[in-house]
Structures are given as C-alpha cells and as structure tokens.
Amino acid sequence: MQFFGEKRRKLRLAGDQRSACYPHSLQFYLQPPSENISLIEFENLAIDRVKLLKSIENLGVSYMKGSEEYQSKLEAEIRKLKFSYRENLEDEYEPRRKDHISHFILRLAYCQSEDLRRWFIQQELDLLRFRFSILSKDNIQNFLKDSHLQFEAISDEEKNLKEQEITASSPSLTGTQMGSESIYKIPFADALDLFRGRKVYLEDGFAYVPLKDIVAIIQNEFRARLSKALALTARSLPTVQSDERLQPLLNHLSHSYTGQDYSTQGNAGKISLDQIDSLSTKSFPPCMRQLHKALRENHHLRHGGRMQYGLFLKGIGLTLEQALQFWKQEFIKGKMNPDKFDKGYSYNIRHSFGKEGKRTDYTPFSCLKIILTNPPSQGDYHGCPFRHSDPELLKQKLQSYKFSPGGINQILDLVKGTHYQVACQKYFEMIHNVDDCGFSLNHPNQFFFESQRVLNGGKDIKKESIQSETPQPKPSTQKTKDASSALASLNSSLEMDLEGLADYFSE
Amino acid sequence: METFDPADLPELLKLYYRRLFPYAHYYRWLNYGGVIKNYFQHREFSFTLKDDIYVRYQSFNNQGDLEKEMQKMNPYKIDIGAVYSHRPSQYNTVKLGAFQAQEKELVFDIDMTDYDDVRRCCSSADICSKCWTLMTMAIHIIDRALKEDFGFKHRLWVYSGRRGVHCWVCDESVRKLSSAVRSGIVEYLSLLKGGQEVRKKVHLSEKIHPFVRKSINIIKKYFEEYALVNQDILENKESWDKILALVPETIHDDLQQAFQKHHNSLQRWEYLKKVASKCQNNKNDKCGPWLEWEIMLQYCFPRLDINVSKGINHLLKSPFSVHPKTGRISVPIDLQKVDEFDPFAVPTISAICHELDNISTNGEEKEENKAEADIKRRTRDYKKTSLAPYVKVFEQFLEKLEKYQKGELLKKSDLQKDF
Numbered sequence: 001m002q003f004f005g006e007k008r009r010k011l012r013l014a015g016d017q018r019s020a021c022y023p024h025s026l027q028f029y030l031q032p033p034s035e036n037i038s039l040i041e042f043e044n045l046a047i048d049r050v051k052l053l054k055s056i057e058n059l060g061v062s063y064m065k066g067s068e069e070y071q072s073k074l075e076a077e078i079r080k081l082k083f084s085y086r087e088n089l090e091d092e093y094e095p096r097r098k099d100h101i102s103h104f105i106l107r108l109a110y111c112q113s114e115d116l117r118r119w120f121i122q123q124e125l126d127l128l129r130f131r132f133s134i135l136s137k138d139n140i141q142n143f144l145k146d147s148h149l150q151f152e153a154i155s156d157e158e159k160n161l162k163e164q165e166i167t168a169s170s171p172s173l174t175g176t177q178m179g180s181e182s183i184y185k186i187p188f189a190d191a192l193d194l195f196r197g198r199k200v201y202l203e204d205g206f207a208y209v210p211l212k213d214i215v216a217i218i219q220n221e222f223r224a225r226l227s228k229a230l231a232l233t234a235r236s237l238p239t240v241q242s243d244e245r246l247q248p249l250l251n252h253l254s255h256s257y258t259g260q261d262y263s264t265q266g267n268a269g270k271i272s273l274d275q276i277d278s279l280s281t282k283s284f285p286p287c288m289r290q291l292h293k294a295l296r297e298n299h300h301l302r303h304g305g306r307m308q309y310g311l312f313l314k315g316i317g318l319t320l321e322q323a324l325q326f327w328k329q330e331f332i333k334g335k336m337n338p339d340k341f342d343k344g345y346s347y348n349i350r351h352s353f354g355k356e357g358k359r360t361d362y363t364p365f366s367c368l369k370i371i372l373t374n375p376p377s378q379g380d381y382h383g384c385p386f387r388h389s390d391p392e393l394l395k396q397k398l399q400s401y402k403f404s405p406g407g408i409n410q411i412l413d414l415v416k417g418t419h420y421q422v423a424c425q426k427y428f429e430m431i432h433n434v435d436d437c438g439f440s441l442n443h444p445n446q447f448f449f450e451s452q453r454v455l456n457g458g459k460d461i462k463k464e465s466i467q468s469e470t471p472q473p474k475p476s477t478q479k480t481k482d483a484s485s486a487l488a489s490l491n492s493s494l495e496m497d498l499e500g501l502a503d504y505f506s507e
Numbered sequence: 508m509e510t511f512d513p514a515d516l517p518e519l520l521k522l523y524y525r526r527l528f529p530y531a532h533y534y535r536w537l538n539y540g541g542v543i544k545n546y547f548q549h550r551e552f553s554f555t556l557k558d559d560i561y562v563r564y565q566s567f568n569n570q571g572d573l574e575k576e577m578q579k580m581n582p583y584k585i586d587i588g589a590v591y592s593h594r595p596s597q598y599n600t601v602k603l604g605a606f607q608a609q610e611k612e613l614v615f616d617i618d619m620t621d622y623d624d625v626r627r628c629c630s631s632a633d634i635c636s637k638c639w640t641l642m643t644m645a646i647h648i649i650d651r652a653l654k655e656d657f658g659f660k661h662r663l664w665v666y667s668g669r670r671g672v673h674c675w676v677c678d679e680s681v682r683k684l685s686s687a688v689r690s691g692i693v694e695y696l697s698l699l700k701g702g703q704e705v706r707k708k709v710h711l712s713e714k715i716h717p718f719v720r721k722s723i724n725i726i727k728k729y730f731e732e733y734a735l736v737n738q739d740i741l742e743n744k745e746s747w748d749k750i751l752a753l754v755p756e757t758i759h760d761d762l763q764q765a766f767q768k769h770h771n772s773l774q775r776w777e778y779l780k781k782v783a784s785k786c787q788n789n790k791n792d793k794c795g796p797w798l799e800w801e802i803m804l805q806y807c808f809p810r811l812d813i814n815v816s817k818g819i820n821h822l823l824k825s826p827f828s829v830h831p832k833t834g835r836i837s838v839p840i841d842l843q844k845v846d847e848f849d850p851f852a853v854p855t856i857s858a859i860c861h862e863l864d865n866i867s868t869n870g871e872e873k874e875e876n877k878a879e880a881d882i883k884r885r886t887r888d889y890k891k892t893s894l895a896p897y898v899k900v901f902e903q904f905l906e907k908l909e910k911y912q913k914g915e916l917l918k919k920s921d922l923q924k925d926f
Binding site for chain 1: 658659687688695
C-alpha cells in the first residue's frame with residue numbers, strides 16, 4: 001500500500017479520488033501498478049516510453065543538458081507523447097498513470113543486461129532531473145515531504161539561527177547570503193556524498209542541505225533504488241519471459257531503435273546505380289559521402305566501412321542484386337579477382353540483407369550508433385566525420401565543399417561542443433541552402449530522405465508516414481515484424497493482469 | 508608498582524581471567540539489553556594464544572560460557588569482531604555465501620606511530636608525556652565531532668595499552684551503518700592528505716567548514732604548551748626548516764633571518780604569524796591565518812586509519828584486554844578527565860595481580876561453598892585494585908546505554924498501543 005498517499009487521499013475523498021493516486025507529476029516508482037490493462041495498451045505504453053527515453057538520449061547528445069533548448073525540446077517531446085511533467089495542470093491523471101505503468105513495464109525489458117540497465121537508469125535519471133527542475137519552490141516542498149524520503153525544509157527561524165554555519169559549509173551557496181533558498185534537514189547518512197567531503201553542515205546527526213544540493217541527493221537515491229530494483233527484477237525474469245504474450249514484446253523493446261529504422265523495403269528499387277555518384281554529393285550525409293568517395297578512390301572499403309555504408313545503401317533503396325553488382329564492380333576495379341569477391345564478400349552482403357545465416361534483416365546504423373561505437377582507426381573511413389575527424393582536416397574538407405567561412409565556423413563550434421548531430425544539421429542547411437533543416441537529425445537515412453524531400457519539392461517517394469514530428473495516429477506502424485505478428489494473432493480483449501507482475505518488482 | 512615481565516604472562520593471565528576480568532560488565536555491554544535475539548551469540552571474538560597462535564570465529568552462548576572458555580584458553584590478546592548472521596563458531600556449517608557480517612560498532616584507532624613525522628621526542632612504539640598530548644587533542648576533536656556533528660551518543664574511548672587510543676561508537680543505528688557510510692565518516696574527519704612523499708599535507712579552502720574551525724579552536728588551547736614548549740618545533744634550524752617547507756618560498760628568507768635573532772619557539776611562532784598575515788595570497792599558497800592553521804593542523808590534527816573503521820568485519824582489540832608487550836590493561840578513558848589521563852598510570856597486569864595477592868593475604872578467609880566464595884570474591888576483587896576506577900568509567904558508559912535502551916523500548920511500546 002502507498003502509505004505516503006494515504007493522508008492526502010483522506011483529504012481529497014470528496015470527488016478527487018483519481019488525482020489522489022498520483023499527487024505529483026513525478027515519482028520514485030516505489031509501488032508497481034496493480035490494475036488490469038489490455039495487451040494492446042501494455043504494448044503501446046511501453047513503446048511510447050521507449051520513444052521518450054530515446055529522445056532523452058538524443059537530446060542529451062545534441063544539446064547541453066539543462067540548457068534552454070534542451071529543456072524546451074524535452075518538454076515538447078514529453079507533452080507530445082502524453083507523459084506527465086508539470087504540476088498544477090488540469091487532469092493529469094492519465095499522463096501520470098501512463099508514466100507509472102510504462103516505467104514498470106520497461107523494467108522488465110531493460111533489466112536483462114548490465115548495458116541495458118545502465119542505459120535505462122541513465123535516461124530515467126535525466127527524466128527525473130528534468131521534471132524536478134521545473135517544479136516550483138512550493139511544489140518541491142510538497143513533493144519532498146510526500147516522498148518516502150520525507151525531507152522537510154527548515155523554518156525561517158532555524159535558518160537564521162544556523163545561517164553562518166550553513167553558508168560556511170556549503171560550496172553551492174556562493175557569497176555569504178543564503179537568501180530565500182530552502183534548506184532541508186535530512187539524516188546525515190542520506191547525504192553521504194555531501195558530508196564525506198565536508199560540503200554540508202552537520203549538526204546532531206542531520207545534514208542541512210540547500211536546495212541546489214538536494215537534487216544530487218535525490219538522484220543518488222533514485223539511482224540506488226532503481227539499480228537494486230532492476231537486479232531483483234532480473235532474477236524473476238525467466239518466469240516473465242516464459243509468458244508467450246510478453247516475450248516477443250520485451251525482446252523487441254530492448255533491441256529496437258524506435259521510430260523510423262529505415263529497414264522497410266518500401267522504396268526498394270527506386271534508386272539506380274548510376275545515380276549514386278551524384279546523390280552522394282547532393283543528398284548523402286557527410287559520413288556516407290566520405291565512404292563513397294573512399295570506395296571510388298580505393299576500390300575497397302574495410303569491414304566497418306562496408307557495414308555502415310552498405311546498410312545505408314540498403315536503406316535508401318538498393319536491392320540485393322543492385323548491391324552485389326555495385327560492390328563487385330568497384331572491387332574488381334581494384335584488381336580483385338571476381339571469384340574472390342564471390343567467395344569472400346558476396347556472402348557478407350547477402351548476410352546483411354538477411355539472406356544468409358540467421359537471416360536477420362540488419363537495420364542501417366543510426367547516428368548514435370555510429371558516433372558511440374566502433375571508432376575508426378588508421379585506414380578506416382567509417383564513423384562520423386564530426387565526431388571522429390581531426391578538426392583541422394574537417395575544416396579543410398568543409399572548405400573543399402565551398403562552404404562560407406561563417407558556416408564552417410559554426411560547424412566547428414558545434415563540434416567543439418560535442419553537438420555532432422546538430423553540426424550535421426548545419427551541413428544539411430548549407431548544402432541545401434535553407435535556413436532551418438526542419439528536423440532533428442538522428443539517422444543518416446533520415447538525412448537522405450529529408451534531402452530528397454527538399455530537392456524534389458516535397459514529393460514523397462515513400463508510401464508510409466515517417467517522421468515523428470508529424471502527428472500520427474497511434475500506434476505507430478513501423479515496429480519490427482516480430483512484435484506485430486505475435487500480437488496480431490491475439491484477441492485484443494485479452495487482459496494483462498499487472499497485479500500478477502507486481503511480484504517481479506517487489507522483494 | 509611491580510615491573511612487568513612478559514614471561515610471567517601465563518600465570519598472570521590465569522589469575523586475571525579468574526579473579527579480575529569484569530565479565531558481568533562485559534556481557535552487559537555486548538548483549539545490549541538482550542533486545543535483539545542472539546546478538547551476543549552471533550558475535551565474533553578472536554584470541555591470540557601463547558606462541559602467537561591465532562584463533563578466529565570464537566563465539567559464546569552466554570556470560571558463563573565466555574568465562575569458562577577464556578579461563579580455559581588463557582588468551583594473550585582478545586579481539587572483538589562483528590555480529591554475524593550465524594554463530595561464528597559454526598560458520599563452516601553454513602551454506603556458502605550465507606555467512607555474513609551484519610552489524611558492528613563504529614570504531615576508530617589512533618596510533619602514535621602515525622605522527623612520527625611531527626613529533627621530536629619519540630618515534631615508533633614509544634610514547635612519553637610530551638607527545639601524549641596528541642592523543643588528548645585527538646580525543647577532544649574526534650569526540651566533539653562524533654557527538655555534536657553526527658549526534659552519536661554512546662562513545663567509549665579506550666587506551667590501547669601501548670601507543671594509542673581506540674573509540675567504540677555503540678549507538679544502535681550506528682552498529683547498522685554500511686561500510687560506505689563508515690568510510691564517509693572517516694573522510695569527514697580527515698584533514699591530512701598524502702604520505703611520506705608529500706611535504707605539505709593540509710590545504711584549507713577559503714571557506715572554513717565549521718568542523719575545521721572547531722577543531723582548530725581545540726588545537727589552539729594546547730598548541731603553545733604542546734608544540735612550542737614541549738615539542739619545541741622551532742627550536743633550531745633543523746626543526747624550523749621543516750616548518751618552512753610548509754610556507755610559501757617568498758617569505759623563507761625573511762623568516763630564516765628573523766629566526767636566527769629570536770630565542771625560542773614562542774617568539775619565532777609569533778613572528779611567523781605576523782609575516783603570514785602580511786604576505787600576499789598567490790595561486791598555490793595561501794597566506795594569512797590559513798597558513799598558521801595549516802601548520803597547526805599538520806602538527807596536531809588526528810590521523811585516523813580508514814581501514815580500521817570502514818570494514819564491518821574488522822577485528823579490534825577488546826577493552827580490558829592485556830597488552831602482551833607492556834602488560835598494561837586496555838582501560839576505558841573518562842571523557843570528563845581526558846586532560847588528566849596518564850597512560851603511564853594505567854595499571855599493568857602484574858601490578859593488579861600483586862595488589863590482589865596483598866588483599867587476599869590480609870582479607871577474610873570465610874570458607875563457604877568454594878564456587879560461591881569465588882564469585883563473591885571476584886565481584887569484590889577488582890574493586891580493591893587499581894582497576895576499579897576504570898571499571899567505574901565503563902559502568903557509567905553502560906548505565907547511559909541502558910537508560911537509552913529503556914527509553915527506546917518505552918517509545919516503541921507507546922507507539923504500538925492502539926487507542
């Protein structure tokens with residue numbers, strides 16, 4: 001039972017039962033949900049939350065956390081996906097319920113490995129930090145008091161009494177005035193990171209923590225709890241996975257790049273091989289442009305380059321036959337024996353199209369994947385030029401593209417600030433001569449698609465709706481095949497008994 | 508006082524464990540009011556026996572069992588460990604991984620050897636009245652922080668028997684603290700950074716935390732007599748060069764010259780303070796009062812061994828254990844009389860055994876049931892030796908502990924009453 005909610009429930013019995021369940025826009029997720037929902041809703045909630053967490057990850061890479069742009073874009077994203085974020089809004093029951101349930105569903109999916117857990121915890125932490133940062137002072141008070149932490153701000157009299165000691169102890173209180181800042185009195189053991197370095201005032205077993213430092217404490221508490229909970233959930237997981245309804249969904253959730261993954265073959269065959277050279281300068285993102293150039297010049301690419309570029313080509317519409325022809329033609333120019341190509345390389349190409357081995361249809365790499373994994377070494381041309389190139393060489397390359405010095409400097413500044421994808425957006429804007437690219441870049445194939453859109457005057461060559469910007473009726477249809485086929489065979493009236501799952505979350 | 512000869516230990520210990528060791532008090536302490544079931548039974552003790560034989564995972568059923576075993580084994584040294592999930596004596600019957608240390612007092616060990624770089628009178632295991640002040644200051648500084656900053660109420664300070672002091676913090680909540688929090692507490696209480704390779708070990712930030720400020724104020728009370736008179740830290744060039752290593756180079760020449768002209772450490776210290784207050788703060792070296800404080804802290808601030816405090820399963824020498832090299836009993840220190848505590852006045856085992864012999868020959872010879880007479884005698888015995896006042900200190904500590912436990916039990920039962 002939720003003890004901390006009891007008091008408020010009693011006060012609000014008259015008519016406001018629903019909001020009493022979720023008194024705040026954010027929570028520590030201590031209690032698992034205990035209602036029945038349909039399997040469809042189960043799936044949708046989960047997918048929406050994965051989308052949200054992936055956005056959080058992207059925004060965190062593209063913008064500085066806490067900056068104005070970051071905050072406003074994140075708020076827009078949360079609102080779009082209909083999750084809770086603000087206090088004092090009308091009827092927040094649904095978004096908060098969605099937030100609550102989807103968090104617990106994702107625990108099932110993301111507890112399975114160290115990497116998944118780390119990723120999940122990081123994004124959830126960022127989400128919590130954001131929600132906390134937009135709370136008003138009073139709302140912070142209420143939230144902290146209601147939480148299991150029961151942190152209370154000290155009275156003004158006590159503040160005055162201890163002002164000197166507190167300001168002398170807390171580095172976050174610059175200058176000699178505490179001002180109107182709230183000070184929270186918490187048991188010293190809950191403020192470990194603060195008191196161990198003598199960064200907080202201790203008296204009689206309590207730490208007197210200014211609001212600025214409370215956030216850090218809350219985050220640590222949240223992280224520790226979630227980490228422990230995930231470990232517990234992982235132990236119960238085999239049982240969960242044996243549930244046929246859940247297994248495909250959970251696997252899909254943790255492995256998917258939600259949103260357009262550009263693996264669908266809707267545009268297959270629409271590109272001809274002789275278009276590629278011109279497309280590479282007009283519509284390819286710089287990472288693929290450089291790979292194509294290197295391939296043409298050296299008649300060869302190493303494995304990392306073949307993977308990154310080959311899958312990209314598949315994503316823009318190359319068929320398997322075209323791909324085989326393309327690579328073979330080029331490699332033979334490098335004096336490769338055609339038989340050797342057939343033996344060594346064609347297998348791999350077929351493999352990446354899902355025609356060999358375990359027949360996974362590999363999806364083209366997203367920006368994050370390219371930026372964060374498998375950095376190029378000597379002799380490699382893959383990776384992200386903004387991330388992996390020497391800044392001087394990058395500058396020269398941009399100059400060779402005939403960009404204006406002002407534009408080049410903007411790009412270099414963004415690179416210095418590690419905003420690689422935004423730098424690439426700037427490249428897009430300069431190549432196409434537009435002021436605003438109009439999208440948030442996170443995939444090379446997205447770059448290509450958007451470029452084609454601009455160049456062809458908005459004519460949409462693909463059939464299905466793509467962008468997450470445009471409002472779409474939910475649920476999104478571009479999930480991978482596994483989950484859809486598994487669920488399609490189920491009666492939508494099948495209920496998901498969440499209460500049964502609650503055992504997997506508790507000790 | 509009888510001089511102590513380690514060769515006599517076996518005989519002396521036999522008498523000590525039969526007639527003098529305060530078992531009743533000891534059990535009262537470690538049983539903690541019997542509130543938690545099996546708390547005493549799950550406690551690990553370790554014994555060092557004759558010929559350096561070391562046995563771990565000793566545990567006992569009750570006070571009587573403890574007495575019997577101690578008298579049988581005649582340990583040269585007794586260490587106290589953690590309270591475990593199972594009886595330590597049966598630990599190898601427990602499933603792998605299930606035998607866990609669960610609770611223990613928070614302990615501190617302050618050892619005079621760690622101050623060798625700043626005391627001129629002694630080194631290594633030696634101590635004298637001149638350097639003992641370091642322990643006095645350490646107790647004041649650490650105890651104040653434990654009491655006022657952390658709110659710990661039940662702190663037992665014990666003389667280690669040779670060259671230092673121990674502290675046992677016995678509050679219920681403290682016994683449950685994690686290793687991470689214990690480490691954090693030691694960090695909070697530490698000001699010196701760096702080993703032998705580092706010359707200047709204390710660097711204060713501009714903002715002085717109240718803990719540091721209050722510690723400095725304690726040191727100030729003792730500094731003149733301890734450092735400037737007894738240790739005479741500015742006595743000659745060799746000694747004041749060490750201080751100069753801690754101040755900015757810009758004032759070295761001035762100080763060197765002036766020191767030659769002064770006659771004693773007091774004068775030189777006053778001069779140093781004056782020069783420090785005038786010199787400019789630059790990037791790396793601070794001046795002004797910070798400089799003065801940094802020197803005082805490096806010479807006087809307590810040095811804790813983090814390894815002793817952070818591990819829940821760490822074993823520490825028991826109070827009322829005998830030190831095999833000095834013969835001195837590890838006695839509790841009266842917190843009201845810290846400044847008067849004299850380690851050289853602490854009774855040795857030979858002394859109190861001797862005292863006991865004298866009493867026996869002079870005392871009554873009532874021949875009742877031998878066992879009864881033994882017990883009766885034992886409860887009177889220590890009282891008539893120099894051990895008495897120290898047991899009294901322990902008794903006061905226990906009374907406070909028990910009063911608190913009673914209060915907690917009352918509170919609990921109040922809460923449980925449903926009206």
